[in-house]
Amino acid sequence: MRQYLAEQKKGPSRVSGLQSSKMDKLTQEIDTRVAARFDKIKTPEHVAAMNEAFRRDVLGYEGPDALDRCKEYAKSAGRDSATTRTSSPGECRWAIKTLRQRAGIMMALNPKAAPIAAEIRARTQETLRNPAGHEGARH
Numbered sequence: 001m002r003q004y005l006a007e008q009k010k011g012p013s014r015v016s017g018l019q020s021s022k023m024d025k026l027t028q029e030i031d032t033r034v035a036a037r038f039d040k041i042k043t044p045e046h047v048a049a050m051n052e053a054f055r056r057d058v059l060g061y062e063g064p065d066a067l068d069r070c071k072e073y074a075k076s077a078g079r080d081s082a083t084t085r086t087s088s089p090g091e092c093r094w095a096i097k098t099l100r101q102r103a104g105i106m107m108a109l110n111p112k113a114a115p116i117a118a119e120i121r122a123r124t125q126e127t128l129r130n131p132a133g134h135e136g137a138r139h
Helices: 002-012 016-039 046-057 064-077 079-109 111-127
Strands: none
Touching: 002 016, 002 111, 016 079, 064 079, 079 111
16 A cells, blocks of 8 residues: 555646655554564464464373463463454554545545545455444445
């Protein structure tokens, strides 16, 4: 999206510098939010390996350190990972919805920018798959 916006600054139906910088700032927000938690983001392969190790080493284990093993797994798979899984997508979704809304406003204020705004809205709608009822395509 940032590359698309940079290209549109130069085109014949270009976006004004102010609007473009606001849009770019919103898309930068997504990168910022992801970068802030990047070291905590676990790949599906990492989580699968962690769960396999739990099944192998903890589940069904009844030794004296069973509780400690269970706590260690819960700590590694716990709060940080869950917060990252829920907060990051929510924050990015917020930025994308705001970008979509601003594109609609841009379209209303500057009819020359309507094709660009329509493209931004189409791209954001594609990204916002499975929208909630109030986020549907009719908005």
